[in-house]
Amino acid sequence: MKLAKFMTSVAVAAGLFAGPAAAEDMRIALVVKALGIGFFEAAAEGANEAAEELGGVEIIYTGPTDTTAEGQIEVINSLIAQNVDAIAVSSNDTDALVPTLKKAMQRGITVVSWDSGVAEDGRQAHLNPSSNALIGNMIIKLAADHLPDGGEVAVLSATTTSTNQNIWIDEMNKVMGDYPGIEVVSTVYGDDLADKSYREATGLMQSHPELDAIIAPTSVGIVAAAQAVADAGKIGQVNVTGLGLPSEMAGAIESGASKSFAIWNPIDLGYSATMLAHQLATEAATAEPGAEISIGRMGTITLDETNSAAMADPFVYDSSNIDAFKDIF
Amino acid sequence: MIAHLKSREALLMGAIIVLVSLVATRFPGFVTPSNLVAVFTDTSPLMILAIGQMVVILTRCIDLSVAANLALTGMVCAMINVAMPDLPVGVILVVSLVMGAFLGAINGILVWKLDIPPIVVTLGTMTIFRGIIFLLTEGKWINAHEMSAHFTAFPRATILGMPILGWFGIVVALIAVVAMARTKLGRSMYAVGGNPHAAVYTGINVGRTQFYAFVISGMLAGLAGYLWIARYAVAYVDIAAGFELEVVAACVIGGVSIAGGAGTIIGTLLGALFLGVVKNALPVVDISPFWQLAISGAAIIIAVAFNAQSGRSKGRVILKSAEHAQ
Numbered sequence: 001m002k003l004a005k006f007m008t009s010v011a012v013a014a015g016l017f018a019g020p021a022a023a024e025d026m027r028i029a030l031v032v033k034a035l036g037i038g039f040f041e042a043a044a045e046g047a048n049e050a051a052e053e054l055g056g057v058e059i060i061y062t063g064p065t066d067t068t069a070e071g072q073i074e075v076i077n078s079l080i081a082q083n084v085d086a087i088a089v090s091s092n093d094t095d096a097l098v099p100t101l102k103k104a105m106q107r108g109i110t111v112v113s114w115d116s117g118v119a120e121d122g123r124q125a126h127l128n129p130s131s132n133a134l135i136g137n138m139i140i141k142l143a144a145d146h147l148p149d150g151g152e153v154a155v156l157s158a159t160t161t162s163t164n165q166n167i168w169i170d171e172m173n174k175v176m177g178d179y180p181g182i183e184v185v186s187t188v189y190g191d192d193l194a195d196k197s198y199r200e201a202t203g204l205m206q207s208h209p210e211l212d213a214i215i216a217p218t219s220v221g222i223v224a225a226a227q228a229v230a231d232a233g234k235i236g237q238v239n240v241t242g243l244g245l246p247s248e249m250a251g252a253i254e255s256g257a258s259k260s261f262a263i264w265n266p267i268d269l270g271y272s273a274t275m276l277a278h279q280l281a282t283e284a285a286t287a288e289p290g291a292e293i294s295i296g297r298m299g300t301i302t303l304d305e306t307n308s309a310a311m312a313d314p315f316v317y318d319s320s321n322i323d324a325f326k327d328i329f
Numbered sequence: 330m331i332a333h334l335k336s337r338e339a340l341l342m343g344a345i346i347v348l349v350s351l352v353a354t355r356f357p358g359f360v361t362p363s364n365l366v367a368v369f370t371d372t373s374p375l376m377i378l379a380i381g382q383m384v385v386i387l388t389r390c391i392d393l394s395v396a397a398n399l400a401l402t403g404m405v406c407a408m409i410n411v412a413m414p415d416l417p418v419g420v421i422l423v424v425s426l427v428m429g430a431f432l433g434a435i436n437g438i439l440v441w442k443l444d445i446p447p448i449v450v451t452l453g454t455m456t457i458f459r460g461i462i463f464l465l466t467e468g469k470w471i472n473a474h475e476m477s478a479h480f481t482a483f484p485r486a487t488i489l490g491m492p493i494l495g496w497f498g499i500v501v502a503l504i505a506v507v508a509m510a511r512t513k514l515g516r517s518m519y520a521v522g523g524n525p526h527a528a529v530y531t532g533i534n535v536g537r538t539q540f541y542a543f544v545i546s547g548m549l550a551g552l553a554g555y556l557w558i559a560r561y562a563v564a565y566v567d568i569a570a571g572f573e574l575e576v577v578a579a580c581v582i583g584g585v586s587i588a589g590g591a592g593t594i595i596g597t598l599l600g601a602l603f604l605g606v607v608k609n610a611l612p613v614v615d616i617s618p619f620w621q622l623a624i625s626g627a628a629i630i631i632a633v634a635f636n637a638q639s640g641r642s643k644g645r646v647i648l649k650s651a652e653h654a655q
Contacts, residue, residue, distance in 0.1 A: 203612025
């Protein structure tokens, strides 16, 4: 009985405090895996961009100094004490943050996860950078865009059992009909080892002399394939594309071995996570399966049955923007 | 004895020729001179490491830390290059040799002075070396655009139609052939592995000889480290992960006895070349990747089975009565 009374008074107090705070600036905390990582600094930049666009929003960019769940729990506890309006977190552990985030939600704080998600109990919605279907389509589109007259492409994957890569290749095969004239002549596996991927890429160029592009949806493979193409003197003839990180691919873009490749854009991701958190915190949208939520310049996302959504197509990097991103991540 | 070893190597050479011609029936481009040079060059790091490994195995030890040594030394070379882009390649080569030798010496000291079994020592240092790379880099990569042009171009520069990387394999092999046959240290390696007790009576320090074997193995691993990083133009924690097993396999295929004391440089080179041909042929002969692992494993077993078969006749029956009693 006493406890119930206490709980009520806490709820009332929380309501009293929350009221005036919302009337002033809405405070959205962007909690990242660790401070000082280029990828997340860029996400914070995107979050600030969203705040400016929305107006009346203050971004608190924070995170632990190393990538631990314990560190994030401390940070989140202090955010709860500050009574922020929303927390958008890229978590270091799917489950460890759940109790703390639940506590935050009980205090009326909107909680969303982005990039690296937390279990369903611990957040209202989750924002994935992209979806398997979008990635599958993007990797073949990257190759096809540079082959207006069609041509032969080959896939250099990670291991035969890599779940992500296999799903992406399946999704790619589903949309092959949209790219007439493009033929996938072979799928080989570099086991995410630089030397084996290099050898496989060399083998592809030998057994398919007419090869126009190598699609490597893995960061080790794409770098090794680009090196193999450069060493074989086939720059301009064979285009290496797929998924890679700008810092790792800058050399390949510079040499011309790769015309373009894709990966998520951290700026867009930070922007969208902030937009999503704002929409939910202002109750402009509710987090429920099937809900369509507008996230500003990035369009609209649709929550699936686990309340997660995919932001957009992977972002394409080429010689025009690689210099801006190669120092970020 | 000499004739026997020669025949064993002839057998392996024959196996390689059969393998290459089999591949050629499915993919004729494989036997063009330029491709054969490319295969040889690609196998060069394996040959360099296998020679070091052979020396260690001869002394009844094993060095499982070679791939980790390669990765750590390679990473340090890359970091030096990033910090001082204008440093000439010659200095980097010296650094890689010295650092590799130092890491090998750690193994050697532990085996020699503390008498810990080599497989335990090198399993430990293997993990420690990889761990140190993680500490140095915090898991970050060093990428092509961060390395200076001459650093990555060096192993690729061609002399007489073959990249320098390939020439390194040849030079190391030549030095090793002479050293194993003509130097006191080379002969004592065989003595220590063949019969350690007899070696002691002839005045050879078994522990010290093993120590030198580890230093040589480490030095060659360090050299291969720079060449590897420069060739693939990328350095990260998992470089050459699992490569130590391939190196041991090359030795075993080449007829180096795991029990120590027996083995030749030529055999080891052919063993490495055999693996190199298999690795380079599989991507071009259009075999399902799901079969590739099984096929390369089977090739190793077949090669070793041949060796074991030819090695068996070596034994002499010295107790006729005991033989009949069995």
